[in-house]
Structures are given as structure tokens and as C-alpha cells.
Amino acid sequence: MVRDADRHPEALSGASCAGQSQANDGVAQAAELCRARGVRLTALRQRVLELLWESSRPLGAYALIEALKSEQDRPVGPPTVYRALDFLTSEGFASKIESRNAYVACAHPERAHHCIFFICNECGQSVEMEDQRVEQLLAEDGARRLGFRMTRPVVEVAGTCRDCIAAGHP
Amino acid sequence: MVRDADRHPEALSGASCAGQSQANDGVAQAAELCRARGVRLTALRQRVLELLWESSRPLGAYALIEALKSEQDRPVGPPTVYRALDFLTSEGFASKIESRNAYVACAHPERAHHCIFFICNECGQSVEMEDQRVEQLLAEDGARRLGFRMTRPVVEVAGTCRDCIAAGHP
DNA sequence: GAGTAATACGTTATAACATATCAGTTTGCT
């Protein structure tokens, strides 16, 4: 089976105008938080974050490498991008979608929190959501039934988004 | 940072006696279900499932390849093992831990259901659990707030297990 | 039991994702 999301893997062209303004906001907010936290949003890190914001879908590390290569004349090696991604994720500006090996920009990096991601199998779009009830249930399940202390819940919901349902996809 | 689970990556030696009898049960149950479903639990598929049951931790595909190579004199290529894993996961006998790129045997393959996995960062052990409330919350969140139809929730909780907490690990 | 279609497996190559290591550059501080 070939999904639409596979046929158009991680194209960078899908950025909408709305996405653009969100991107500006997101990057500006990250810049502010970095100042407040005393960490450095370098040109590279900022550019990677912009690319994530501008994309309508989670981007793989190698898609980012390609994008950066084409705009900087210099080649960009995997470690460079992975280091930037490490920074962005550790500061809460981005998050890895484990089930896709891909990365997305995160809204609300101001509070440390864990996100639920809804990822469409058809179009590949991902939407972030917060639900304290889910997080709490998971922490409780682990603690009560296993004596387990949760540090990082990974919640990624695969399915079909509204638009793709409307378009008649399964 | 180097975790204990990384220092002893996926050794196959950790199978306990309890694990062994569970393994027998699990494989026997899978065999029965295959008969009922009219699908084939071939020697290879069964052996992969046994290896998963016998391991105290999620196993990577390449760990399985190594294990199979050492017991069958013939070499076993990646596609062979990935096909077996595809079969086992599609029948509900095993599951992929997305956040680890590793695979575990699943209890209760008789009902189609989704699992929550609790994975210890220290020792690497993974415990499966079912919680309809979490599943339902996720389905509702997606449906009500996004018009999203959930097909497969991926819920993997990283943290510290009871034993590792007792042993004084963070 | 021979023919045949479907399913599963073997084999080679390669794609996709990620990290180790060490050298060079920039930044912030005194």
C-alpha cells in the first residue's frame, strides 16, 4: 500500500501563509525564551526551527539537511542538523515524532509539557495537543500498577484527519 | 549519558525460567490462533516469536538476525526477519516499540487491542498494559477537537521501573 | 500425484536514520 504521505515525502513546499505567520511567531517566541534562559538560538538553530515551522508536516533530519544544503552553498552534515535538533527538542521548541523518525516544531514551549500528536496516515500532517488527563492517567497506571515512575510519555495517534476523511480517504 | 540499557544492548541471555514458561504459553497461544485464523505460523515466524518471548527486553531486528544466524547455519538477511516481524505484529503477537526501534512479544493477542508500554530507561525492560480509558480519551480528543479518526494509538511511557527505583536509580 | 496459484523465504543491494570522533571556529568573559 502506498500512502499519499509516502508519495510526497516531506516536501518543503507545503507551507501556507498561515503557516508562515505561525512560523514567525514560533521563532520569535523561541528567541525570547532563549534570551530569558541564557541559551543561544544560533543562526543554524533558528533556521532549522524556521524550516520546521514552515513545513506542514514532520520533517526528517535528512530533509532538513537537503533544505539547508540548497540555501547555504556549504554542505551540511548530519551531525550538524542532529545537534540543532537536540537543542531544539531539549528546549521544548521542537519534538521528535518517534513513530515517523521525524521532527515538528512545538507550540507552547514556554511551559515544559508533554504533547500528544495526531498524525494523518493519508496526508502526513501532524497536530499537537495537550491533555493533562491522558498524562495523568499514564502516570497513575504506571505508579499504581507497576511502581513505575514516568519521565517521558510518548503519545502519537495515527489515523485520518478531518480533511482526508472529507476527501473520502479510508 | 550512557544508560544501563545501552551498555548491555539486547543480550539474549536474560531469559528467566518464568519467562520460559510464559514463552511456551505465548507461542502455543499464537499457534492456536493461527490455526483458527487460517494463517501460517511457519518455523521462522515461530522462532522469532520465541526469541521475543524469551528476551526480558525489547529486541532490535538486528539482534534477532544475530540470534538466528548463530542457531541456523544459514545466514538470515534483514528482509527475512522484518517479514516475520510484520507478520507477528499484524497478527497481534508482537508489537514494535517505536521509541526504541525494537520489538516485544504481546500477551493477549486473542482480542485486537492496543497496548501501552512502560519502558525503563535504566534496565530496558518493557511492560505491556491495556487501559481502555486512555484509548478512549485519545479517540475522543481526536474526534471532538480535530475531527480525527484514530486507527492506531502509539503510547509508550519512558521512566524508571520499580526495581530500578529500589536499586537507587534516578 | 501432477499442475498451478499463492504464499513465504533467500539474496543482494541500497535507502534512511543516527552517532563517534576530532579539528576548527565563534562567542562570552576577564
Place this chain on the structure above:
DNA sequence: AGCAAACTGATATGTTATAACGTATTACTC
């Protein structure tokens, strides 16, 4: 300016997963 820390560049390599195509086994029909 001088120095240490932080960041980036560059090469190589490790790890995970799939494409493509051929062979073998199984199940089914006659």
C-alpha cells in the same frame, strides 16, 4: 587581547529498514 566554553564542520561509520527479484514451499484443484 587572551582564554575557556560552546558551537559548528568534516569524515567516517554504525544502525535500522526496504526494494527488487529469484527460489522454494504450501495449499488447492483436477
